[in-house]
Amino acid sequence: MMKRLLKHWTKVFVRRGWYCYDFLGADHRTSWVLRYLAGGFLTDWVSVYEQAVARAIGLPHAITFGAGRMAFYAALEALGVGPGDEVIVPGYTCVVVPNAILYRGATPRYVDICRETFNMDPRQLEQAITPRTKVIVAQHTFGRPCEIDAITEIARRHRLVVIEDCAHAVGGSFRGQRLGTFGDVAFVSTDQSKVFSTSLGGAVCCASPPLAEKLRTIQQRSAQLPWWCRVRITFQYGLLALLTRPSLYWASQPFIQLLQRLKVFFWFRDELHTQRPPYYPARLSNVQAFIGWHVIQALQSNVRHRQAVARRYAEILHGAGSVRDDGVWARYSLLVPSPQRWERALEKYFVVGRWFSSVSHGRADDWAAIHYTSGQCPIAEFVAEHIVNFPTHGRIDERALRRFHMWVERLGFTAERLSEARRG
Numbered sequence: 001m002m003k004r005l006l007k008h009w010t011k012v013f014v015r016r017g018w019y020c021y022d023f024l025g026a027d028h029r030t031s032w033v034l035r036y037l038a039g040g041f042l043t044d045w046v047s048v049y050e051q052a053v054a055r056a057i058g059l060p061h062a063i064t065f066g067a068g069r070m071a072f073y074a075a076l077e078a079l080g081v082g083p084g085d086e087v088i089v090p091g092y093t094c095v096v097v098p099n100a101i102l103y104r105g106a107t108p109r110y111v112d113i114c115r116e117t118f119n120m121d122p123r124q125l126e127q128a129i130t131p132r133t134k135v136i137v138a139q140h141t142f143g144r145p146c147e148i149d150a151i152t153e154i155a156r157r158h159r160l161v162v163i164e165d166c167a168h169a170v171g172g173s174f175r176g177q178r179l180g181t182f183g184d185v186a187f188v189s190t191d192q193s194k195v196f197s198t199s200l201g202g203a204v205c206c207a208s209p210p211l212a213e214k215l216r217t218i219q220q221r222s223a224q225l226p227w228w229c230r231v232r233i234t235f236q237y238g239l240l241a242l243l244t245r246p247s248l249y250w251a252s253q254p255f256i257q258l259l260q261r262l263k264v265f266f267w268f269r270d271e272l273h274t275q276r277p278p279y280y281p282a283r284l285s286n287v288q289a290f291i292g293w294h295v296i297q298a299l300q301s302n303v304r305h306r307q308a309v310a311r312r313y314a315e316i317l318h319g320a321g322s323v324r325d326d327g328v329w330a331r332y333s334l335l336v337p338s339p340q341r342w343e344r345a346l347e348k349y350f351v352v353g354r355w356f357s358s359v360s361h362g363r364a365d366d367w368a369a370i371h372y373t374s375g376q377c378p379i380a381e382f383v384a385e386h387i388v389n390f391p392t393h394g395r396i397d398e399r400a401l402r403r404f405h406m407w408v409e410r411l412g413f414t415a416e417r418l419s420e421a422r423r424g
């Protein structure tokens, strides 16, 4: 009896599991905290971090905000987008993107995506342009480069501005040129689900000095979040870094769920707001910029790791989800017949995470509120129903991938079944 019990507990304690999020970044040090407390807080980390973001994207100016959505909103404001204007977005995006357009009094217009890349289909773009169109948002979904050359060519012909949504794609490139440098403006997100994290956060980058000046004015006019929100954002970064360790998965999964239910963590909960929230746009705090500066130093190795993990997933999954080396692979995503079945089968050891399971991630229904009509982007709707996402962050090692391989075999997902799902 004793022996059986012991065996059971050993099994429980050595059980490892992987979350979608890697809060640590590649080279987290606990000494950061001490360094910050021992005088680091006196440095203006926001400007130091902004220079690092600008270098990482490959543009001269970066201006930070409290979230990617706020950076996008600031870009729209600086470009003079307002009532009566239309902004073209992919039919498969995060709801905060159309929300920011609505907050400017403008209207989002949707263009369907390609099934292979999950990105806007440039062949359908021209039909969506009207005399009121002012901006095209070119999103690099899941870090896979969109056909940005075709999109910018159409935009130049129609004299439209291109904003690159690099929320998932910092550190990626397309035909040797860095993502973010093709359009007129680029914005990034650094929340916990992205390539690197400042807990929450975002930045907008551009080459034009007058535009940068306008963005700086918007930033300076914006307020910091209240101190208790900033404390929660910092606290949750540390706490989740600890709790999402694979070795603690067995204990921390229910604990994290409880903390979420008790609203201990701070997220912006404005996904369903079609009116601009009062704190919007907010600034990035000094301590978040301090974290950001440290994690961005490891961006290149972070991206190389994600690319290597994506190649392994592709091998395990019989080539499903074509891998291009210039992608960032914020997640490894593919279409399967029943995402719910994958989730249920893997949940003991792996958080698959229902990410982008709606055409407007964060809003499951009432799409009319964001000017989307059901059936308007049929491929995006199909993709949203069949997508699964696997993590690629720094904690996904060979051991995690071997486990994953074993589960996939147990699930019986053969090459034929996977390609069947892709054909739809």
Ligand SMILES: Cc1ncc(COP(=O)(O)O)c(C=O)c1O
Pocket: 067, 068, 069, 070, 093, 094, 096, 097, 139, 165, 167, 168, 188, 189, 190, 191, 200, 201, 202
């Ligand atoms: C494609 C895309 N764009 C923009 C954003 C907005 O970023 P944030 O959550 O930092 O506001 C997200 C967030 O997930 C996103 O997925």
